[in-house]
Amino acid sequence: MHAFRLLVEKYKDISLSLACSILKDRDKAEDVLQDAFVKVYRKLNSFRGTSAFATWLYRIVVNTAYNALKKEKRQAFIRETEVDLPETKEPEKYEDLKREEQQKYINMAMDKLKADEALVLRLYYLCDLNSKEIRKITGFSNSKIKVDLHRGRNNLYRQLERILGTEIKDLL
Structure with missing residues (x-):
């Protein structure tokens, strides 16, 4: 479990950025990221190593974000773009x-x-x-x-x- 926590820490920022670029909403991207990391945890044993771990992880994040976007469009919700100010x-x-x-x-x-x-x-x-x-x-x-x-x-x-x-x- 500690090793997985380290993986989450290492990849969460870039993964969040990828999800934000698709969803254009930080809160939704954080939800998607949580779902994606749950999928990664559950499917960790299916990682074959034919590509880099980061590539496999980012693919899961991107797919999860696109699925959330499709679901949102089906439900006809209107999104607003948020900008995080420093x-x-x-x-x-x-x-x-x-x-x-x-x-x-x-x-x-x-x-x-x-x-x-x-x-x-x-x-x-x-x-x-x-x-x-x-x-x-x-x-x-x-x-x-x-x-x-x-x-x-x-x-x-x-x-x-x-x-x-x-x-x-x-x-x-």
């Missing part, structure tokens, strides 16, 4: 504050992207996965992954321009 810090921690500010704007812009584009961008940049690993997790074709990366980058930049205007060059 806690205020002491003024002498300017670099930390600047980094948090950058992350806030990036998250706001990512929330405006199509779910597939945001997911592929997060897997590629946040999880540092290659297209083969992304394909295993998402089931997307290589061409879809490349298109989503290209469009996602362009759309992310456009969203940041809308949010920040001319300040975008200072932020990035």
Whole structure:
């Protein structure tokens, strides 16, 4: 049980980010994450090791998030996008504050992207996965992954321009 707790601690932040990119709601993403980790715990003995553990785990998280999204659409609930604002810090921690500010704007812009584009961008940049690993997790074709990366980058930049205007060059 202690070993599983360590796995949860190691992978929870990235897994939560993946679920958030699909669901666009942190509370729902946390619920999905809890469900996904329960599935992982129950199916741990079925992990064959043909891929990295992280790939297997992220696949479960992504599938669980998509299933929750489908269920939500069937029930015709209307979602609202939430943005987590960073806690205020002491003024002498300017670099930390600047980094948090950058992350806030990036998250706001990512929330405006199509779910597939945001997911592929997060897997590629946040999880540092290659297209083969992304394909295993998402089931997307290589061409879809490349298109989503290209469009996602362009759309992310456009969203940041809308949010920040001319300040975008200072932020990035």
